[in-house]
Amino acid sequence: MKSKSIFDIEVENVLKILEKGGTFLYPxxxxxxxxxxxxxxxxxxxxxxxxxxxxxxxxISLVQSINQxxxxxxxxxxxxxxxxxxxxxxxxxxxLSKKILSIDGSAAIRxxxxxxxxxxxxxxxxxxxSTSANISGQNHAKKFNEISNEIKQNVDYxxxxxxxxxxxxxxxxxxxxxxxxxxxxx
Numbered sequence: 001m002k003s004k005s006i007f008d009i010e011v012e013n014v015l016k017i018l019e020k021g022g023t024f025l026y027p028x029x030x031x032x033x034x035x036x037x038x039x040x041x042x043x044x045x046x047x048x049x050x051x052x053x054x055x056x057x058x059x060i061s062l063v064q065s066i067n068q069x070x071x072x073x074x075x076x077x078x079x080x081x082x083x084x085x086x087x088x089x090x091x092x093x094x095x096l097s098k099k100i101l102s103i104d105g106s107a108a109i110r111x112x113x114x115x116x117x118x119x120x121x122x123x124x125x126x127x128x129x130s131t132s133a134n135i136s137g138q139n140h141a142k143k144f145n146e147i148s149n150e151i152k153q154n155v156d157y158x159x160x161x162x163x164x165x166x167x168x169x170x171x172x173x174x175x176x177x178x179x180x181x182x183x184x185x186x
Contacts, residue, residue, distance in 0.1 A: 010159050011119050018124050022156035023047055025147065028062070028130050029114035030085045031140050031167045032147055034155060035062075038127040044099040047129060050154045053136035059100040060087050060108040060171075062130045064121035069111055072096060072127065077174075077182060085110060085171035088182070100129060110171055116161060132170070142168050 004012075014035075017024050021043045023036045034050060036043035038061040048055045063069045066076055073090040087110040093101070101107050110130065112118055121128055132140040133147045141147040144163040152158060174182040 006160065007116065007119075010161055011116070011123065013157060014120050014159060015123055017157045018120075018128070020156075023050065023154075024157040024159060025133055025152065025155045026116070026159040027114070027144075027162035027165065027167065028117055029110075029112050030169060030171045031142070032133040032144060033130040034133050034151065035128045035130055037124070038062075038096050038100060038129050041097050041099050044097050044129060047131060048099075050151060051131065051134070051136045053131075055099065056103065057136075058102040058106075058108055059129050059131040060110055061096055061100060061127040062110050062112045062117055062121060063127050064112060064118040066111065068121070068127065069109065072107075072109060075176070075180075077176060078180070085113065085169075087171045087173045089173065089175045089185070091176065091178070096127065106175075108173065116159075140170065142166055 014024050018037050021040050023046050026033055026035055034047050036047055072093050072095050077088055087108050089106050089108045091106045093107040096107055133151055134140050143166055173186040174184055
């Protein structure tokens with residue numbers, strides 16, 4: 001019998017947390033993030049509490065495929081969103097918790113390129129939240145050991161991957177205008 005890799009074990013552990021409505025600390029295709037089920041209001045409330053963040057601030061959601069993106073947004077932008085991490089703020093999304101939407105009902109969504117994130121989302125079948133692993137107002141951590149103990153102690157699970165990897169660059173962010181054009185925000 002073949003033993004499971006640490007990758008497979010970590011995917012299974014995160015799936016258990018997601019099914020229970022929990023939160024987890026994990027490496028993404030950009031920086032370390034705090035995640036949960038992007039459709040679960042209670043789990044999202046936990047993230048706001050952990051980050052000490054106002055609950056009227058939107059969070060980014062990750063999807064793992066173009067098809068999943070279309071299910072949520074009904075739209076695929078005319079922009080290569082696979083070459084580097086790119087988050088797009090879409091109007092009129094569906095199948096996400098209202099707790100992660102902006103006041104105008106828009107949502108920030110990124111098609112992840114990270115193998116670990118893709119596998120979790122694929123097996124879970126729903127998008128996950130990806131918000132920076134920091135207390136609101138503080139700088140994001142560039143390495144796992146820079147994440148505050150307060151964050152580490154309050155999430156339900158910490159993924160044991162990429163803990164030594166330097167992760168310095170958040171995604172680019174664009175806003176999708178009603179005419180289909182994109183406005184760069186970051």
